[in-house]
Amino acid sequence: MAMKSTNLTINTLKRMFKEGKRFDDRKLDEYRKIEVSYDVSNKAEGSARVKIGKTEVIVGIKLAPGTPYPDSLDKGNLMVSGDLLPLASPRFESGPPGFAAIELPRLIDRAIRESHIIELDKLVIKEGEKVWTVFIDIYPLNDDGNLIDAACIGATAALKKAKIPELNENGTADYEKKAKKELPISEGIEPLSISFFKLGDSIIMDPTREEEEACEARITFGLSKWKKQYMINSCQKSKEATFSSAEIEKMMEMLPKKFDHLNEKLKKFF
Amino acid sequence: MKNKINKVQEAEDTEEIEDTEEIEEAEENEAKTYVSEEVKKRKVVVPGEVIVTGEDYLPSDGTKRVGKDILANRFGLAEEAGRVIRVLPITGAFMPRRGNTVLGRVTDITFHGWLVDIDSATSGFLPIEESPRFISKNEMDQFLAIGDVVAAKIMGVKAKGIDLTLKSKGLGKLENGFTFKVSPNRVPRVIGKEGSMINMIKEKTGCSISVGQNGWIWISGENIDNEIKARKAIDFITEKVHMEGLTDKVEEMLNGN
Numbered sequence: 001m002a003m004k005s006t007n008l009t010i011n012t013l014k015r016m017f018k019e020g021k022r023f024d025d026r027k028l029d030e031y032r033k034i035e036v037s038y039d040v041s042n043k044a045e046g047s048a049r050v051k052i053g054k055t056e057v058i059v060g061i062k063l064a065p066g067t068p069y070p071d072s073l074d075k076g077n078l079m080v081s082g083d084l085l086p087l088a089s090p091r092f093e094s095g096p097p098g099f100a101a102i103e104l105p106r107l108i109d110r111a112i113r114e115s116h117i118i119e120l121d122k123l124v125i126k127e128g129e130k131v132w133t134v135f136i137d138i139y140p141l142n143d144d145g146n147l148i149d150a151a152c153i154g155a156t157a158a159l160k161k162a163k164i165p166e167l168n169e170n171g172t173a174d175y176e177k178k179a180k181k182e183l184p185i186s187e188g189i190e191p192l193s194i195s196f197f198k199l200g201d202s203i204i205m206d207p208t209r210e211e212e213e214a215c216e217a218r219i220t221f222g223l224s225k226w227k228k229q230y231m232i233n234s235c236q237k238s239k240e241a242t243f244s245s246a247e248i249e250k251m252m253e254m255l256p257k258k259f260d261h262l263n264e265k266l267k268k269f270f
Numbered sequence: 271m272k273n274k275i276n277k278v279q280e281a282e283d284t285e286e287i288e289d290t291e292e293i294e295e296a297e298e299n300e301a302k303t304y305v306s307e308e309v310k311k312r313k314v315v316v317p318g319e320v321i322v323t324g325e326d327y328l329p330s331d332g333t334k335r336v337g338k339d340i341l342a343n344r345f346g347l348a349e350e351a352g353r354v355i356r357v358l359p360i361t362g363a364f365m366p367r368r369g370n371t372v373l374g375r376v377t378d379i380t381f382h383g384w385l386v387d388i389d390s391a392t393s394g395f396l397p398i399e400e401s402p403r404f405i406s407k408n409e410m411d412q413f414l415a416i417g418d419v420v421a422a423k424i425m426g427v428k429a430k431g432i433d434l435t436l437k438s439k440g441l442g443k444l445e446n447g448f449t450f451k452v453s454p455n456r457v458p459r460v461i462g463k464e465g466s467m468i469n470m471i472k473e474k475t476g477c478s479i480s481v482g483q484n485g486w487i488w489i490s491g492e493n494i495d496n497e498i499k500a501r502k503a504i505d506f507i508t509e510k511v512h513m514e515g516l517t518d519k520v521e522e523m524l525n526g527n
Contacts, residue, residue, distance in 0.1 A: 004375070004377075004417070005417075006375045006417055006418070006419045006448075006449050007415075007417040007418055007419070008418075008419050008444065008445075008446070008447055008448050008488070009448040009449050009450070011448075012447065012448035012494070012497070013448070015494065016494055016498075019494065021494060021495075021498070023498060023501060023502075210450060
């Protein structure tokens, strides 16, 4: 059952956002408390658990030898998958993935891939025949809004701690042996996804679930820093309402500040 | 109208969890011995736990009989009322019962009435005949539109769905304010003994508050600040259900700012 806000709640939130108020006393563009912990999974090559307020996501990195894609014989593969477990929210149902379950990993895929944080060309075992495939698996544990930003922080964090397993003589990976070789990561690139939500004429960030349900539009940017320049790697707009060009320009001004601010917050974890 | 609704809600509240002390004592007992004794007070049980042994007892809600034992089916507080044993759940979904007053959101308008989402397994149906005054089939959306909040009473629970009615005091469409949800099992705590908790919040914040048995809460006040304050108090209650002297703490909180 789709869960939607009541008209009363939407009107009240509109009124509140206009006055710059939120139920949890945050400012409209303020993030909740972010926590990151590592090595939550024994079997994964790298893993992280991210909490933004009550939102909680586990991201795991798995590496397996595989064949390269025909158009990138000299590069490793990257696959991002996500599963919106019913345990995370009453909004999620088991069964074939819906819109949100397809959108989430695709957004993370683009934000990570286009930032070039993973040096995929260093993941070749034998050119044209065998390369490492990097799997990023996203598992939300609790959805209290802003899952995408949380998942992206988790993916970046887990990648930074990921190790490459050693190979057996027959070419399969030896997962039992303790891996020491680190995944080739470009230093200084921290891809993050930053989402803006719109309700009425107000733009808010990091909504809780009830705020997210009430919002009429969302736009998500994948950001990273490359040679001290801010790069927008991906961008996706969702839901019915529209953004005006003035609003987009305002976001462009906010993005670098928010990116630095988030990075500052996450520094102690990365 | 608002006040009337509130009164109806308070009258509804029959399943109050009593003192927090009892719960804590029960927890202690459980830690000491797993072998079940006769329960005179409520105690916390987990599914599969033996509550009592003996042919004299009758299993009720949330329990089942296995041989001579009565086991808990749910996580909650086991209660003995005469020979009847039942478990009051601490978590879980709303179980609709006849006579419950609930708040819900209109999700669809059909030929014969409105579909109302009341957060139960099946959706509620409000037939057009059960509206308080005559409504022509052409102007149904003027009375209740999709997304509107309505306070209704459960007329009957059938396998196909839940029938609702507005033909009672204080029921109808809610205007202004906002709604939010708490766990339905925390509703008795939010209301308090004979409405003591909810009345205090109403008094201190000057807001009208209506609590549905399905855990939906509606707050409407003079200004947003008071509404936010009332909501914070209720969120505080639902988080600290087992705290001792909760009413005093909430009062302190409301006086504080």
